[in-house]
Amino acid sequence: MRLSEHKYRTTSRIAGQLLYVENVHAARIGEVVKVLGPHNIALEGEILEIVKDNILIQLFGETRGLNTENLEIIFTDTIRQVPLARDIIGRRFNGSFEPLDGLPMFYASEWRPARGYPINPVARLGPEEFIETGISAIDGLNTLVKGQKLPIFSCAGLPAKELVAHILQNARLRESSKRFAVIFVALGLTFNEYSFYLEALQNIESEFVAIINMADDPVMERLMAPRFALTVAEYMAFDEDMDILVLVTDMTNYCDALREISNARKELPGRRGYPGYMYSDLASLYERAGRIRDSKGSITMIPVITMPEDDITHPIPDLTGYITEGQIVLSRELHQQGVFPPIDVLPSLSRLMQKGIGPGKTRDDHRDLANQLYKNYAKGRELKKLEAIVGRDGMSEADQLLLDFADLFENEFVHQEKQTRSIYKTLDKGLEILERFDLLQHNLQKKTEA
Amino acid sequence: MKKKTLGKIISISGATVRTDLTGLTLFERVSVGEHNLTGEVVRLDKDGAVLQVYEDPSGLGLNEPVQGHGVSLATTLGPGLLSVMFDGLQRPLDALVEKTGPFIHPIHLSSTLDLTKQWSFTPFVNRGDTVAGGVKIGYVDEGPFQHPIIIPADKNGRVKNIAQGTITLDEPLCELDDGSKIFGYQSWPMRVPRPYRKKISPQGPVVTGQRIIDFLFPLARGGTSIIPGGFGTGKTILEQTIAKHADVDIVIYAGCGERGNEMSELIEEFLHLVDPRTNCPLMDRTVLVVNTSNMPVAAREASIYTAVTLGEYYRDLGFHVLLLADSISRWAEALREISSSLEEMPGEEGYPTYLASRLSSFVERAGVVETLSGDIGSLSMILSVSPPGGDFTEPVTQALLRTSGAFLMLDMTLANSRHFPAINWMQSYSLYQNILADYFKKNISNDWEVLRKLCREIMHKEESLKEIMEIVGIEGLQEQDRLVMTVAEKIRFDFLAQNAYTADAFCEPQKTMDIIRNITDQYLRGQDYTAGKSENETL
Ligand SMILES: Nc1ncnc2c1ncn2[C@@H]1O[C@H](COP(=O)(O)OP(=O)(O)O)[C@@H](O)[C@H]1O
Ligand SMILES: [Mg+2]
Numbered sequence: 001m002r003l004s005e006h007k008y009r010t011t012s013r014i015a016g017q018l019l020y021v022e023n024v025h026a027a028r029i030g031e032v033v034k035v036l037g038p039h040n041i042a043l044e045g046e047i048l049e050i051v052k053d054n055i056l057i058q059l060f061g062e063t064r065g066l067n068t069e070n071l072e073i074i075f076t077d078t079i080r081q082v083p084l085a086r087d088i089i090g091r092r093f094n095g096s097f098e099p100l101d102g103l104p105m106f107y108a109s110e111w112r113p114a115r116g117y118p119i120n121p122v123a124r125l126g127p128e129e130f131i132e133t134g135i136s137a138i139d140g141l142n143t144l145v146k147g148q149k150l151p152i153f154s155c156a157g158l159p160a161k162e163l164v165a166h167i168l169q170n171a172r173l174r175e176s177s178k179r180f181a182v183i184f185v186a187l188g189l190t191f192n193e194y195s196f197y198l199e200a201l202q203n204i205e206s207e208f209v210a211i212i213n214m215a216d217d218p219v220m221e222r223l224m225a226p227r228f229a230l231t232v233a234e235y236m237a238f239d240e241d242m243d244i245l246v247l248v249t250d251m252t253n254y255c256d257a258l259r260e261i262s263n264a265r266k267e268l269p270g271r272r273g274y275p276g277y278m279y280s281d282l283a284s285l286y287e288r289a290g291r292i293r294d295s296k297g298s299i300t301m302i303p304v305i306t307m308p309e310d311d312i313t314h315p316i317p318d319l320t321g322y323i324t325e326g327q328i329v330l331s332r333e334l335h336q337q338g339v340f341p342p343i344d345v346l347p348s349l350s351r352l353m354q355k356g357i358g359p360g361k362t363r364d365d366h367r368d369l370a371n372q373l374y375k376n377y378a379k380g381r382e383l384k385k386l387e388a389i390v391g392r393d394g395m396s397e398a399d400q401l402l403l404d405f406a407d408l409f410e411n412e413f414v415h416q417e418k419q420t421r422s423i424y425k426t427l428d429k430g431l432e433i434l435e436r437f438d439l440l441q442h443n444l445q446k447k448t449e450a
Numbered sequence: 451m452k453k454k455t456l457g458k459i460i461s462i463s464g465a466t467v468r469t470d471l472t473g474l475t476l477f478e479r480v481s482v483g484e485h486n487l488t489g490e491v492v493r494l495d496k497d498g499a500v501l502q503v504y505e506d507p508s509g510l511g512l513n514e515p516v517q518g519h520g521v522s523l524a525t526t527l528g529p530g531l532l533s534v535m536f537d538g539l540q541r542p543l544d545a546l547v548e549k550t551g552p553f554i555h556p557i558h559l560s561s562t563l564d565l566t567k568q569w570s571f572t573p574f575v576n577r578g579d580t581v582a583g584g585v586k587i588g589y590v591d592e593g594p595f596q597h598p599i600i601i602p603a604d605k606n607g608r609v610k611n612i613a614q615g616t617i618t619l620d621e622p623l624c625e626l627d628d629g630s631k632i633f634g635y636q637s638w639p640m641r642v643p644r645p646y647r648k649k650i651s652p653q654g655p656v657v658t659g660q661r662i663i664d665f666l667f668p669l670a671r672g673g674t675s676i677i678p679g680g681f682g683t684g685k686t687i688l689e690q691t692i693a694k695h696a697d698v699d700i701v702i703y704a705g706c707g708e709r710g711n712e713m714s715e716l717i718e719e720f721l722h723l724v725d726p727r728t729n730c731p732l733m734d735r736t737v738l739v740v741n742t743s744n745m746p747v748a749a750r751e752a753s754i755y756t757a758v759t760l761g762e763y764y765r766d767l768g769f770h771v772l773l774l775a776d777s778i779s780r781w782a783e784a785l786r787e788i789s790s791s792l793e794e795m796p797g798e799e800g801y802p803t804y805l806a807s808r809l810s811s812f813v814e815r816a817g818v819v820e821t822l823s824g825d826i827g828s829l830s831m832i833l834s835v836s837p838p839g840g841d842f843t844e845p846v847t848q849a850l851l852r853t854s855g856a857f858l859m860l861d862m863t864l865a866n867s868r869h870f871p872a873i874n875w876m877q878s879y880s881l882y883q884n885i886l887a888d889y890f891k892k893n894i895s896n897d898w899e900v901l902r903k904l905c906r907e908i909m910h911k912e913e914s915l916k917e918i919m920e921i922v923g924i925e926g927l928q929e930q931d932r933l934v935m936t937v938a939e940k941i942r943f944d945f946l947a948q949n950a951y952t953a954d955a956f957c958e959p960q961k962t963m964d965i966i967r968n969i970t971d972q973y974l975r976g977q978d979y980t981a982g983k984s985e986n987e988t989l
Contacts, residue, residue: 029462030508050512051461079508115508116553118744121705122535122543123552124714147711238552268790268800271838276800277787279780280707283743287710292552313680313839321681322836323743325711346866349682352711354951371868378867386920394923 006075011068012054016264017220019045019057021073027055030115032081034074035059037066044096046080048265058261060096060220080115080224082231083108086240088209089181095213095221097228114227116234116288125291127325128355130362131300134170134420135163136413137343138350140430141370142328145356146243147291149301149324151251153317155310158330161193163341164247164304165200170420171245178296179242182208185229187222188215188253197249209236215253222257230288230299237297244297246289249304255282255316271315279319286323312347326350339415346378362423365431368441373409373430376439380406405437457498457516459483465503465748466492466791469516474499477641479523483514486558488539490523490752492792502788504539504749505556521639523752525759526562528619528635529569529590529597532700533733535717536562538741538753554745563635565620571599571634573612575624582606583645584766584822587624590617590634594728594735595699598767599623600823602636603645640755643811644762646819646827653818654893655886656772656830659695659956660688662873662946665902665966667856668890670882671770671828672818676778676850679860679872680840687950688860688871689776689834690716694723694732695956698830699769704757705740707750707780713740743780751784758815761829768825772832773816779836782809782846798845806849813853856880869947875909895963904970905941912938929980937973945969 006026013020019035027050035043035057043063049056057073082097087106094100127147133139144150154160168182184201186194194214201208209232213225226248237244248254255274262275270276289301303324307317310332321327326349334342357366380402387395387403395403413429421429434440457471459482467482467489474480474491482489482503487510493500501516525540535543541559550557573588575581583603589596607626617623622631638644652670669675679685686708693701693716705713720733728734737760741753754775761773775781782805789802797803818828833854837844840862851857857879864872883902890898911934919927924935945965948954957965 024512026512028509028511029464031511049461049463051463053512113508117506117550118554118742119710120543120547120550120552120554121710121713121740121742122717123547124710126711126715126718268796270800276783276790277747279783280743280747280787283707287742287744290711294552313841315838318681318839323709325709326682351682355715374868382867386923389920390923396923396925 005077008073008075009071011071011073014063014066014068017059017063017218017261018048018264019059019071019073021055021057022053024053024055024075027075028077028079030079032076032078033057034076035066036072036074038070039065041065058220060224061218079113081111082114082228083111084232084235085109088232089207089236090209092210092212093228095211095217095225095228097211100210100212112231112235114224114231115284116227116231118284118287119290119292123292125293126355127291127298127352128361129298130356130423132170132172132423133167134422135166135341135343136416136421136426136429137341137345137348138167138328139362139421139423140366140413140426141345141374142326142343142348142350143353143356143362144300144350145352146300147289147298148326148350148352149286149289149303150350151303151305151320151324151327153312153321153327153329154304154306155330155332156306158332158335158342159340160304160306160330161196161249163330163343164249164302165197166341166418166420167302168200168204168245168247179240180206181236181242181244182206183229183233183236183244183246184208184210185226185246185248186210186212186214187225187248187250188213188217188257189249190215193249219257219260222254223261226254226285230285233299234288237299238292238295241296244299246299246301247304248285248301250306251282251303251320252306252308252316274315278315279322282319283323286320325352334410334414337410339410340417341414343414345374345414346381363427366427369427369430369434372434372439372441373413376402376434376437377406377409380409401437401439405433405439408433408436455518459510459512459514459516460498462507462510462512464791465505465507465746466788467501467503467507467510467516468498469501470498471516471518472496472498474518477522477639479519479521481515481517481519481558483510483516485556486517487556488523488558491518492788500792502748504752505746521637522642523640524637525640525756525763526635526637527760527763528563528599528633529592530563530567530619531737531760532593532595533731533736535738535740536756537745538706538739538749538751538756540739540756543740563619566618568616568618569634571613571615571617571623573614573624575609575612577609577612579609580607581609581626582822586767586823587612587632594725594730599632599634600766601632603822605630605632638759638763640752640759643815644759644766646766646821647824648820649817650820650826651818652828652882652885654889655882656770657697657959658692659958660692660871661948661957661962661965662871662875663858664957664959665962666875666906667858667873667878667880668882668886669830669832669856669880670885671830672816673856673882674813674816674831674833674854675856675858675880676833676835676847676854677858677860678835678837678842678847678850679865680837680862683840683860683862683865683872684870685834685836685860686712686776689774689832691950691955692772692832693736693774694720696772697727698772699735700761700764700771701736702757702761702764702771702773703736703738704754704773704775705738705742706753706775706777707741707743707784708776710742710744713738713742747784747787751781751788754778754781754812758812758829762815765819765827765829766821768821768823768827770827771829773829775831775833777834777836778809778850779834779846801845805845806852809846809849810853813850855882869942870950871948873946875906875946876913890959894959897967898963901963901966901970904973905966908934908938908941908970908973929983930977933973933976933980937969937976940969940972941966
């Protein structure tokens with residue numbers, strides 16, 4: 001055991017973000033080191049590997065201008081921690097957790113490791129409380145539940161950020177007596193995207209904390225930013241009993257950063273160059289969402305993913321979908337038809353929907369209604385393919401009806417532009433279009449908000 | 451006796467640690483660092499060893515102590531396992547909550563079983579009786595079971611003393627004339643299959659309550675089915691539904707590298723659902739081994755060995771056991787992560803070249819056996835597979851296809867149209883169907899094979915008619931073919947599909963037969979009718 005910091009000037013090599021120090025007599029895996037250089041250069045790093053007295057350090061921040069001669073390496077004997085306090089609310093930080101809003105750093109009432117600890121599965125409380133987003137395709141057919149992790153799978157050029165902004169502005173829990181806050185994590189964003197989101201955040205009623213890593217910020221910080229955010233989220237949710245919505249965009253940039261750093265470390269590349277541990281790495285983030293016993297708070301997570309080449313089988317959406325509790329999939333085709341939000345409900349899924357809907361939560365007829373809408377739309381879409389071969393005239397009347405239903409479903413149920421719909425409006429809308437086509441089955445009948 | 455030696459850490463890379471400690475053996479259990487993290491020896495050389503640490507290695511430091519335990523990483527076996535949830539290293543998760551709260555911190559927990567709990571023991575043997583490994587010397591009452599206590603495989607002799615009545619596990623139950631003491635529990639190295647007298651060929655089925663499985667692709671007791679499918683195709687729901695309803699004595703459920711919320715939901719449900727066979731909570735016949743995706747990767751690798759050793763133990767007590775693992779791909783990925791941190795030569799898709807042999811020796815641990823005490827016990831497996839991108843040509847699916855007996859292929863198209871279980875009836879197969887045909891004919895229904903053939907025939911016909919129909923529409927088909935299409939649709943909707951959230955989640959074999967007989971009868975009648983009509987027309 002060491003008692004205090006100790007210093008070395010024995011850098012043997014620098015390669016990109018990696019620093020090698022020799023003749024070190026004590027070090028820990030994950031230990032934070034400070035690196036001081038000429039011209040007031042001050043960086044932080046983390047110990048990755050220890051081979052006898054040779055230490056490999058991963059540096060955060062800009063390494064340009066460093067040389068091996070005059071670096072001072074300080075070993076701090078602590079692992080990477082996040083300062084926490086109630087005053088954190090309303091603040092903005094960069095990927096090294098330094099304030100970006102011009103205000104001084106808050107006084108930390110405690111520190112916790114950025115990587116967090118896994119939630120013990122028996123200490124979890126299953127998600128079951130409905131969150132209204134105001135979006136019919138989500139609330140009606142792919143319901144979001146408190147404590148869920150539900151990503152948005154987008155394609156380059158689709159209005160994912162407009163959708164997210166819409167959710168931010170409208171998301172509310174039916175039982176709204178509790179404090180609700182948003183934690184916004186920007187990963188590798190361009191300035192335009194950043195200002196768009198910031199404006200959206202400033203227009204919402206809820207409180208927020210933002211952790212911002214821009215496109216030209218250090219790549220290593222992109223890996224740390226979501227971890228800082230989640231440590232803050234755990235503090236706010238489980239110590240302060242708040243409902244927290246963590247919005248992370250864009251996880252594709254995160255995964256690319258992971259690949260870049262893995263390659264720099266000369267690790268064995270897996271599928272498409274992404275490291276073999278990407279599944280576990282992503283899980284170490286996504287699984288931090290949830291609820292726990294003995295705490296009233298919750299962490300709900302909405303990560304945004306841009307599917308490279310619009311391909312849902314690409315490792316990034318693929319591994320994400322294997323971990324998250326469903327996915328909201330955006331479609332280029334619907335976007336081209338002018339539908340907003342362009343959510344394709346067929347590949348979309350909320351695995352926790354069944355827990356969050358029905359009597360006492362949304363409405364008694366929700367489940368049945370969702371099934372019927374889904375089933376008829378799925379049939380209609382299937383028939384569209386047939387229509388392309390045989391033409392509309394070659395189809396039976398019943399089939400033509402389903403074709404029209406599918407169109408109407410897209411244009412009136414999914415499409416809602418800037419409108420916000422309460423869950424009751426959403427369900428009524430669904431009932432109405434089923435009725436208009438006489439597709440409503442007897443076990444459902446029109447009910448409106450009491 | 452256990453040897454204890456002390457060394458220190460000389461290098462660390464992730465969870466892979468080098469020590470200067472010599473005299474260790476391969477797969478020996480070690481304690482690593484100031485906090486006694488659990489680890490295992492994975493490589494030996496002349497001036498030290500490489501260790502795999504099974505817990506979060508953050509904070510582990512150079513020169514910290516390493517200690518060998520002289521025994522392999524082992525699973526503890528005995529009364530009190532049922533209804534407990536363990537992590538991959540068989541640490542009870544409830545006890546962990548008590549120690550470290552809702553979040554898991556690396557910590558050393560001393561015992562897996564509650565050694566102070568009182569049990570009521572009824573002996574089978576008397577002073578002076580000769581006993582050997584595997585022999586049942588008595589039983590304790592555990593929930594709905596009589597839990598036999600067996601002599602560990604390596605012990606035998608004459609009984610000098612035997613307990614009766616209230617016992618605890620920390621006191622010996624029985625003493626043999628050579629002085630060896632028999633406790634109510636024992637431990638077994640998890641990577642070594644437990645011994646039995648002989649393997650015997652499978653006879654009866656594991657009734658899963660899933661019509662498509664029991665009727666078209668049945669699983670034999672002692673057999674292995676695999677369920678590969680992309681995300682959202684229904685692997686987890688299928689595994690969990692089967693875990694609830696399968697007609698076996700004991701269920702071992704390994705949640706391997708998947709979601710935490712799924713596991714908490716499962717626990718919640720199993721505590722409240724009642725097993726109709728025993729009228730006790732389902733949990734009483736279940737052991738959960740849970741190592742979710744965010745828990746340490748190396749412990750995930752160990753978790754399926756913990757699970758299979760537990761399964762073999764209950765098999766050796768003469769029970770029928772079903773091991774469900776969700777998902778075996780996450781185990782393979784853990785193996786890959788460990789292998790790559792050891793800088794081993796990678797094989798296909800980065801998996802170590804021994805992936806296939808490890809998988810097949812794991813699957814080989816399933817089977818029906820005559821136990822050391824002459825009983826019949828069985829261990830069956832249902833393993834879900836998560837192929838990247840839903841592409842079944844990947845190494846894990848391919849390796850498992852060679853060793854398992856039934857392949858239940860989950861189909862993304864079916865799942866997207868919300869047909870569940872989304873088992874593709876054209877591509878799936880079961881090699882057990884012939885072995886089980888006699889059983890089904892004798893015990894369930896005489897027409898099992900006939901109906902099965904007919905059902906498959908209709909589904910095949912539908913498949914080939916589908917393309918034609920896409921061009922000419924159903925109206926363009928001949929009457930006979932239209933009949934096929936309507937009946938096939940009925941089979942799909944009313945027979946093959948089964949909603950896990952309704953009472954239909956489980957279907958008795960008799961009822962399965964009734965439903966399919968009903969539908970195929972309609973088909974046969976329809977055929978007669980159309981045949982009659984066309985005859986009339988030609989007259
Ligand atoms: N037998 C079933 N009955 C009804 N719904 C099902 C069934 N199987 C799967 N589902 C639906 O599909 C979703 C995904 O299933 P899941 O088993 O979690 O998939 P996987 O484990 O393959 O990713 C579930 O949340 C549920 O909505
Ligand atoms: Mg699953």
